[in-house]
Amino acid sequence: MKAAICPEEGKHKFVLKTPKGTRDYSPKQMAIREKVFSIIINCFKRHGAETIDTPVFELKETLTGKYGEDSKLIYDLKDQGGELLSLRYDLTVPFARYLAMNKISNIKRYHIAKVYRRDNPAMTRGRYREFYQCDFDIAGQYDPMIPDAECLKIVHEILSTLQLGGFLIKVNDRRILDGMFAVCGVPDSKFRTTCSTVDKLDKMPWEDVKSEMVGEKGLSLEVADRIGEYVRLHGGLSLIEELLQDPKLSQNKLAREGLGDMKLLFEYLVLFGISAQISFDLSLARGLDYYTGVIYEAVLTQPQNDHTEESVGVGSVAGGGRYDGLVGMFDPKGRKVPCVGVSIGIERIFSIMEQKAEASEEKIRTTETQVLVASAQKKLIEERLKLVSELWDSGIKAEMLYKKNPKLLNQLQYCEETGIPLVAILGEQELKDGVVKLREVATREEVDICRGKLVEEIKRRTCLS
Amino acid sequence: MKAAICPEEGKHKFVLKTPKGTRDYSPKQMAIREKVFSIIINCFKRHGAETIDTPVFELKETLTGKYGEDSKLIYDLKDQGGELLSLRYDLTVPFARYLAMNKISNIKRYHIAKVYRRDNPAMTRGRYREFYQCDFDIAGQYDPMIPDAECLKIVHEILSTLQLGGFLIKVNDRRILDGMFAVCGVPDSKFRTTCSTVDKLDKMPWEDVKSEMVGEKGLSLEVADRIGEYVRLHGGLSLIEELLQDPKLSQNKLAREGLGDMKLLFEYLVLFGISAQISFDLSLARGLDYYTGVIYEAVLTQPQNDHTEESVGVGSVAGGGRYDGLVGMFDPKGRKVPCVGVSIGIERIFSIMEQKAEASEEKIRTTETQVLVASAQKKLIEERLKLVSELWDSGIKAEMLYKKNPKLLNQLQYCEETGIPLVAILGEQELKDGVVKLREVATREEVDICRGKLVEEIKRRTCLS
Structure with a gap:
């Protein structure tokens, strides 16, 4: 009733949050994320x-x-009617x-994008409902194990x-698992479900797995x-x-092929x-149904600087395997x-990288600005705008404060806070002399630079960025 | 009935497509997309x-x-129960x-991500239901028009x-529009809806707008x-x-401020x-409700090499404006x-870029591979694996064919097709001599390079990548 009478008042009552299991990335987190992505993409x-992209949703x-x-x-x-x-x-x-839709039979591609799972989030351990996957896959009919080995190298x-x-x-092969199940006396119909139970061995002891x-x-x-x-080997x-000589396993065709x-x-x-x-x-x-050959999973062996209670199951940081049947499920002719x-x-x-960054003293920069255009006196807004524009047009990463008459101290403080290494200071005298005072923020050294040489000098001093 | 009896047969009957209004990006399209993104991100x-990221979905x-x-x-x-x-x-x-959730009152950030609109797609004109936006925004209480001017500069x-x-x-200001409506005699309650009608002037002639x-x-x-x-000015x-002197407009406070x-x-x-x-x-x-001050929209003035029937409404390629009230709608205290x-x-x-690329003769590379590790004879798979691994470990972008005994011709052809500029050829003689034959694909020139100097030589020759 109240909301209906006072809609303006009711307006601010909703919960200000992101959906369950999701998060925003702050500029600092983005700086870390981009560093990690760049290492992965470079590899x-x-x-x-090559890389491709697909829509975030698919037909159900x-x-x-x-x-x-x-x-x-x-x-x-x-x-919604569609x-x-x-x-x-x-x-x-x-x-x-x-691949099936475009009839592609050979490709080596990576794809970095978000995927969605309505799982129970455990966000402190890096488990979310919206999360990135960085996938690299090789599709095509090739000689055995050459692409598989490259995936592990990556x-x-x-x-x-x-x-x-x-x-x-860790490496295994679905064919070795199936062969092992067969020689141990698991009925064919129970291969997959037994596989799921074996998959829990990294999280629970053998006795529990056995009783399941x-x-x-x-x-x-x-x-x-x-x-x-077998599974303790x-x-x-x-x-x-040794297993190729195993009297039971070596009798099984699948196991022999896998080994x-x-x-x-x-x-x-x-x-x-x-x-x-x-x-x-x-x-x-491995949990997923579609693997048909080699499977693998990478785990970190050093305990991370985590919440102690959670550092037990470090969890895998990479995984994958061979899936020779999946594309055929989509192809109208079942072509594999x-x-x-x-x-x-x-x-x-x-x-892990975030925890490391927090633990270390090093300050993470969230921008790449090379120089702040500052003024030493009032009424120089026009001159600052002209200079910053010149710098942008020369490819220099530059900022200025959005104030008409900022104090020099505030301008210098902004550089300290954001890690901008250089300040180009304009004053009446500098304008008369046709120079700019270039200040190194770390050392506080100042040098007058001829206006025409400024771009070159900034590039020289910040050649790393 | 049939599907129930023959589930295997029914399996392949579904439609193989992406959802309406969406598309995949092929490696070639991704190469163009990344070039455009890199220009925008650099700017x-x-x-x-700084940059941030938010989840793809929000609370409704x-x-x-x-x-x-x-x-x-x-x-x-x-x-689904949540x-x-x-x-x-x-x-x-x-x-x-x-901003409201994290109580941030100052930030300059960009955000590049996909957004979703159940619009009627017009895909040949670049209108999709899933599409990228590249946003740059400046939040904070600053002196007038300095951040606004920077947005236009960008x-x-x-x-x-x-x-x-x-x-x-094109630039205008919501306050000028509102002032104009007021002096023209539009009742306050009809400002927004009149605004929507005026917004159609880029798609229909004045007579039609007038009758609406x-x-x-x-x-x-x-x-x-x-x-x-007014709107024809x-x-x-x-x-x-001139408008600041306009006898009617100059009487209106909002219009005066805007002007x-x-x-x-x-x-x-x-x-x-x-x-x-x-x-x-x-x-x-501009269509959206939340603008409060300056608004702008960029249009291309040269007709693009488009399907003739559609080249009429070129459409805007950038737009934005000032929205001083939106954050306050989220803040529990209404803080603006x-x-x-x-x-x-x-x-x-x-x-447009895709059409340009198609029209031009230039071949777009979809990978950055610098060198293919090839063999001149059979039985050199181990040697190829060792060399390609050495190159990867030295930061060289390298590939090899996933065949045990590929023909040299096929290996050279692969380079022609994919634009790989160099081939490192291993043969029995080269192995004995401790060298690798380095071949320039374009010129077919071959030189023997000492194995220990190979990385350096490849880097020297491909210094652009």
């Missing part, structure tokens, strides 16, 4: 990737049947749709460059124990050799000089395009 | 702007009551929400750098004719002086050296933060 470009049916149990986390739009639309859940399914390069401390990339297998998934105790023998080339490719992959990783950070790990399963790719889990990395 | 940074109530009649074009999300959410309609309202710099041909920036005023909006013929006298400083500020603005624009492309135009009204900003209409610019 993708170093590997010769495009996403249907791709994510298994996770489908309930998809955001739907209201049907199509049924959903926000994209990842970048992989839109990529597959793009993860290695990015994590090394970001300097987040030690990391480990027996209790919820209905496997026998013996079958679970046999799986337990991890190592390198020698473990692969053969895994051996080739490791040989390539040795040539890339990165095998020390790679672990062939039989407990790695083999794909392998990796997704960098950027939000988690942002959180 | 924003040259003017000392955040957008309510901000867009007038256009509110019906907002995309709503399905309520908040009522809508996709953002522009970047200005989220910016105002961000539009001028961007349109000049993009080289889209001639352009004109009289027919739909209920103004008298005399009032409409009086408005007609456009010019520069001398027109402003006084317009005069000051033009003086600043003269100092910036851009007044030749600025036209004070009394027919400019004056703002002025500009939005670059990037999709229209993309369309």
